[in-house]
Amino acid sequence: MKANEQSFWQTYLSGMKLHVAIAHYTKVPPSWNEDDYVPDVNKLYWIEEGEGYLKVGDHKVLPKPGELCLLPADVRQSYGTTSDNTFGKYWCHFTAKVGSFNLFELLKTPITVRIQDSERVRESFKRLVHYHNSTEWTAAIHVQSAMLDLIAAFVEHADPITVQAPASGTMDKMNVVLAYIDEHLSESLTVDQLAQLVHFHPNYFIRLFKNTTGLSPIQYVNHKRMDKAKQLLAFTNKSVSAIAETLTMDAPYFSRLFKEYTALSPTDFRELALAGSEATVPNPS
Incomplete structure (x- = not known):
């Protein structure tokens, strides 16, 4: 990335606006399944155990424990179980806007990344879930902090990743x-x-x-x-x-x-x- 483009993205991402709609840990049931739907939020999963599949567009993956998974908003996708050994996962639905664009319109990433420092992601998700459901007056700050750390962890480990212009020209x-x-x-x-x-x-x-x-x-x-x-x-x-x-x-x-x-x-x-x-x-x- 050229120096002026890097400068652009550093400033651009610093103005990102986040909103977390929901955050939980779930052991999904065998009936967990949906095909060819288009969500209006991004979804982030941290797989702790089990197996299943995720599909974004025409790309299908079988995430494993220790992987962080991103399903971007406004893209056709599917998910489901592959056995009775179902996913146990931390997950959240969120929006991330930079300017007038969704972050993952601009950053094209793989569906899953493997994180070596699994404790970092696990603790960030625990904080996210805790504070998203907290009535503490500082809860919103902690939610933003945890969500930013999770996005950073995903992007840092994403390979390949494509950064594309916000609009043609x-x-x-x-x-x-x-x-x-x-x-x-x-x-x-x-x-x-x-x-x-x-x-x-x-x-x-x-x-x-x-x-x-x-x-x-x-x-x-x-x-x-x-x-x-x-x-x-x-x-x-x-x-x-x-x-x-x-x-x-x-x-x-x-x-x-x-x-x-x-x-x-x-x-x-x-x-x-x-x-x-x-x-x-x-x-x-």
Whole structure:
């Protein structure tokens, strides 16, 4: 993946919106079966025991214990048992939106992946099930955390995985804009200027950009500038004022924006980064 495409996906996925509709552990009955239906949610299964089959499109698999299985939304699929030794599985139904798209419209993955660190997935599913059914006021945060960990585990182990453009031609145009933004963070950037790069009316460009990335053009530019600021604070001796100037901002606005993005002032972030780097230096004794 090219650097500007990787930058796009990092920012794109950071704006993902998740909703978990249901989460449980089930020992499925021998009658567990449905053919050729199209769900409007994604389904994730962690197989603990037993056997059965899953089919997505024309691809049929026989998952085994220790495998994480994904059945994406809006795709024809089937499932069923193959013996009385039925699946015992953790499972959930969820939606994952990036911009206006379903995540697994954009990421094409295998149906199953084998996870070496099975305890990681098991504990994430246990947390997901517990907090999805909890009345604790922090439950929603734990649900999001557990679900993100499960999605990350699946994607990290998926091979092959295909990342495709959100819509025909959109990625090419966005790559032009994103590459330009990366190369000109130290210059003033306007919506009109970015829209002209791809010959769009500014109003249409704003809608397209937000539908594609989940962020407005200005939010995206600020996001990238704050990423650049973190690098400069951690790895250079430039003053906060000099970094702000590098990013075409006055120092008070830069400091305020940086704190909005990181919950730390630039000075506090630098001190934390330096303390972390010093902690990794081995003791000479």
